[in-house]
Amino acid sequence: MSKLVIGVTGGIGSGKTAVTDYFSSLGITVVDADQASRMVVEPGRPALVKIAERHGQDILTDEGTLDRRKLRDIIFDSDNERVWLEQLLHPLIRNQIVQQLEESESPYTIMVSPLLVETDQHVLTDRILVVDVPEDIQRERTMSRDGMSKEQTQAIMAKQASRNQRLEKANDVVDNSGSLEQLFQQLDQIHQTYLGLVKA
Template structure:
């Protein structure tokens, strides 16, 4: 396992994927909490069985996979269902993340999570890199990318940490409101910093 773990976070639509894809292209292992959350509800996994027991077979697709949109609609409108789901999934997601971190052999490891500062996932990291954009940019990008309404997007943003809360936790910040070239220039410098830290 790399001894240096960098937590990458940012609000919805901030461009975390562009950041982690770039680190990956430099040979750095990326552990994705969103991907881990999909793994723990794959067919045959205990979590999917429990979700289907609670919400009935309609929560599954024809291929017996989780219908994520239906589940999102349920928890979007019901706080008690959201809490139940979080209590089921968060420990499983954490275990999956830890396994993937331990398997990493790159000089340092990136762990990306939209809820890094809202959950205890940040304790798995040594430093936090925040991908920062103005909130109006988040709104525009998310609505055009995911086809969500303004209200849905704002509701998701309201459940995440505020921009200021994330920035207060940051060890490093990248501005992703401009071009990809501008983003990559910042990431090149940060990569060198992390390599230096990994070698100390």
């Protein structure tokens, strides 16, 4: 396992993928909590069976995979269902993340999660890097990328930690309101900082 685990987080539409893709291009292992959350509900996994038992076969696509949109609608309308799902999935996702962190062989490891500060996932990290953008940019990017309404986007943002809550937890902050070139310049500096911490 790498000596240093950096947690990367940011609100929806902040550009976490651009950040983690760049770290990946530098040879750094990226462990993605969203990917882990998809893996634990793949066909044949116990979690998918339990979700189908609770919500019926309608929650599955014709190919037998989880219909994420239907599930998202259900948990948006019901806090009880959201809590049930979190209790089922969070331990499984955590186990998946831990396994991938242990397999990492790069100088340090990036663990990216949209809910890093909202869940206990942050305890798996040594430092937190927040990808920060103003909330109006978050909204615009999310609506144009995902084709969501302003209301849907606002509802998702309301369920996430606020910008200030994330920044309070941050050891490092990268500003992603400018160009990709400006973003990558910041990440180059941060990369050198992290390599320095590993060697220290």
